[in-house]
Amino acid sequence: MTAIATLLAVALFAAAIYHYAPRTSERNLFHLDQFRPAAPLAGLLPVDHDQQRLYSDLAAVHAHKPEDESERAA
Secondary structure, eight states: OHHHHHHHHHHHHHHHHHHHSOOSOSSOSOOGGGGOSSSTTTTTSOSOHHHHHHHHHHHHHHHTSOSSHHHHHO
16 A cells, blocks of 8 residues: 555656646657767766875875974984
């Protein structure tokens, strides 16, 4: 019974969204350029993780470096 109620609620929610969605064109629901595989994430993914890893390693070494050379000899 709970599953039926959940599916009914989801269906009503989807119907409300479909009803109140703006209508740009009655004939074309989807545009093919929306589904290009590389376009949405082309500029968001980091290109090279090695440079980020090297930078974080250098920052960690710099943070743990003694401030005075006399501390290293002790």
